[in-house]
Amino acid sequence: MNFIEKLNHAWRASDSLLCVGLDPDVTRFPQPLHNLDRKQAILEFNKAIIDATHDLVCAYKPQIAYFAAESAEAQLAQTIAYINAHYPHIPVILDSKRGDIGSTAAMYAAEAFERYGADALTVNPYLGTDSVTPFTAHAERGVVLLCRTSNPGAADFQDLDVGGMPLYQKVAQTVARHWNTHGNCMLVVGATWPEQMAAIRKIAGDIPFLVPGVGAQGGDVEALVKAGQRPDGLGLVINSSRAVLYASQRDDFAAAARQVALETRALINRYRARP
Numbered sequence: 210m211n212f213i214e215k216l217n218h219a220w221r222a223s224d225s226l227l228c229v230g231l232d233p234d235v236t237r238f239p240q241p242l243h244n245l246d247r248k249q250a251i252l253e254f255n256k257a258i259i260d261a262t263h264d265l266v267c268a269y270k271p272q273i274a275y276f277a278a279e280s281a282e283a284q285l286a287q288t289i290a291y292i293n294a295h296y297p298h299i300p301v302i303l304d305s306k307r308g309d310i311g312s313t314a315a316m317y318a319a320e321a322f323e324r325y326g327a328d329a330l331t332v333n334p335y336l337g338t339d340s341v342t343p344f345t346a347h348a349e350r351g352v353v354l355l356c357r358t359s360n361p362g363a364a365d366f367q368d369l370d371v372g373g374m375p376l377y378q379k380v381a382q383t384v385a386r387h388w389n390t391h392g393n394c395m396l397v398v399g400a401t402w403p404e405q406m407a408a409i410r411k412i413a414g415d416i417p418f419l420v421p422g423v424g425a426q427g428g429d430v431e432a433l434v435k436a437g438q439r440p441d442g443l444g445l446v447i448n449s450s451r452a453v454l455y456a457s458q459r460d461d462f463a464a465a466a467r468q469v470a471l472e473t474r475a476l477i478n479r480y481r482a483r484p
């Protein structure tokens with residue numbers, strides 16, 4: 210099963226567009242994990258979160274920086290292996306925002322898909338077509354291209370006019386017309402930009418969006434679902450990291466994470482089309 214097929218299956222099986230982001234910050238870990246070695250704590254924390262939320266999500270999104278900063282690459286590999294072993298139907302999107310000349314991009318693709326066993330990764334399109342091809346050539350895996358990021362500074366460059374349209378729309382158009390030949394592309398579209406999301410949906414057709422920015426960043430769930438969903442009520446992978454992971458810093462952290470995930474899924478589903 211390729212990445213898009215796996216995602217389609219996961220959306221339906223979980224009745225969920227929610228993705229839980231795995232951004233393990235040891236300084237925010239609950240008290241019971243403080244006795245462990247930092248790297249071991251990262252793995253145990255992730256496993257507890259995954260076990261508590263697996264039936265509520267359509268994907269997991271580990272963010273590589275949280276592991277690399279702790280020299281915990283082995284724990285990143287073990288976290289993805291844990292998902293693949295225990296919940297093999299759930300896609301894993303490695304958030305690494307890679308992008309470089311083709312020869313190096315090929316190594317970044319190997320890092321994500323072979324070293325870590327991710328189903329998809331995030332890619333920065335700034336270097337252009339030849340930098341993206343080494344990723345999209347892995348036709349069975351997903352390539353999630355930054356289009357309209359969730360942060361306030363997104364407007365600095367992404368709004369610049371490039372021949373009659375803003376840059377973020379040009380990225381969406383390029384992906385839809387030229388880079389999605391294997392049907393394995395997605396776009397990152399921040400929850401904090403519903404107006405722009407609606408414009409991107411018109412350009413991108415059925416291409417799924419990875420949507421960070423709900424929860425800690427304050428994105429409006431109703432506005433984003435209405436702006437970005439496809440007519441089939443799918444097409445969105447809505448990520449929440451800190452709001453789920455750090456719902457409690459006590460013994461009940463996994464149950465609290467589950468409760469926030471349940472509530473977020475329900476809120477998203479309230480606004481989904483049900484054709």
Ligand SMILES: O=c1ccn([C@@H]2O[C@H](COP(=O)(O)O)[C@@H](O)[C@H]2O)c(=O)[nH]1
Nearest residue numbers: 230272358359421424425426449450451
């Ligand atoms: O435009 C983007 C692209 C990626 N991210 C990443 O998503 C999560 C968001 O975390 P929250 O705690 O839910 O705010 C994080 O890993 C970012 O690196 C993004 O926020 N915006």
